[in-house]
Amino acid sequence: MESVIVAIDGPSGTGKSSTSKAVAAKLGLSYLDTGAQYRAITWWMISNGVDVHDADAVANAAGKPVIVSGTDPARPTITVDGADAAGPIRTEEVTSKVSAVSAVPEVRALITELQRTIAKDAEHGIVVEGRDIGTTVLPDADLKIFLTASPEARAARRSGELKGVDVHATKEALIKRDAADSSRKTSPLAKAGDAVEVDTTELTLDQVIECVVTLVDEKRTAAK
Numbered sequence: 001m002e003s004v005i006v007a008i009d010g011p012s013g014t015g016k017s018s019t020s021k022a023v024a025a026k027l028g029l030s031y032l033d034t035g036a037q038y039r040a041i042t043w044w045m046i047s048n049g050v051d052v053h054d055a056d057a058v059a060n061a062a063g064k065p066v067i068v069s070g071t072d073p074a075r076p077t078i079t080v081d082g083a084d085a086a087g088p089i090r091t092e093e094v095t096s097k098v099s100a101v102s103a104v105p106e107v108r109a110l111i112t113e114l115q116r117t118i119a120k121d122a123e124h125g126i127v128v129e130g131r132d133i134g135t136t137v138l139p140d141a142d143l144k145i146f147l148t149a150s151p152e153a154r155a156a157r158r159s160g161e162l163k164g165v166d167v168h169a170t171k172e173a174l175i176k177r178d179a180a181d182s183s184r185k186t187s188p189l190a191k192a193g194d195a196v197e198v199d200t201t202e203l204t205l206d207q208v209i210e211c212v213v214t215l216v217d218e219k220r221t222a223a224k
């Protein structure tokens with residue numbers, strides 16, 4: 001198996017981005033952060049005065065922004081209408097509104113199409129991380145991983161990133177976002193039936209990376 005497609009899904013803060021970037025870099029693969037794309041379209045909606053809780057308004061505007069993702073794991077990029085969106089998509093406002101926008105079927109249809117095109121064009125293969133990659137976007141991925149971790153571990157990790165942020169409030173916000181993402185009708189956050197579940201609660205990031213690299217190697221060996 002020359003080119004390999006790896007799907008990594010899971011709830012917020014389980015280590016999807018950190019793991020996917022490192023695995024892609026180690027194996028010479030491309031990397032796609034699909035959460036960044038949903039954040040980018042949310043940022044565009046906010047910036048253009050679209051009420052994110054009005055699903056019809058979001059659906060009508062969904063085709064307007066041009067979202068481009070750079071897939072080098074050493075320097076992933078995201079632009080909206082040509083402007084760098086890497087900073088603005090990480091604000092508290094975008095984080096609190098992204099689940100409403102990502103639940104709109106028209107948004108998901110457009111972004112899913114974009115994701116499939118990027119995966120198809122990745123010459124050496126790609127690691128794609130998100131919530132519905134193994135179930136919907138790339139159901140034929142060579143390897144599917146579903147990362148989990150306790151809410152306490154995830155909140156502690158996030159609070160470590162954002163100095164001075166209250167761990168309890170962070171935990172509640174994570175739980176709320178996961179509940180919204182898991183309960184939406186279209187393509188909810190879910191583990192694919194054939195995904196390997198890795199509980200990262202007691203693992204270091206390096207151990208998780210090693211685990212995924214080993215699983216990819218096993219797949220490649222089995223395919224020879």
Ligand SMILES: Nc1ncnc2c1ncn2[C@@H]1O[C@H](COP(=O)(O)OP(=O)(O)OP(=O)(O)O)[C@@H](O)[C@H]1O
Pocket residue numbers: 010011012013014015016017018019035157158161200203204205206208
């Ligand atoms: N196994 C681990 N042990 C300790 N810290 C970790 C581990 N995995 C990731 N982290 C840290 O946890 C934080 C969240 O990780 P990351 O952004 O990769 O999660 P995520 O699943 O992509 O989150 P989100 O879905 O919200 O974007 C980062 O600061 C990262 O360095």
Ligand SMILES: Nc1ccn([C@@H]2O[C@H](COP(=O)(O)O)[C@@H](O)[C@H]2O)c(=O)n1
Pocket residue numbers: 012034035036038039098099100102103129130131132133177181
């Ligand atoms: N495949 C995906 C990926 C993400 N989402 C939505 O985007 C939000 C932000 O994701 P992060 O990984 O950057 O935290 C997430 O909460 C989902 O609402 C999605 O729907 N599908």
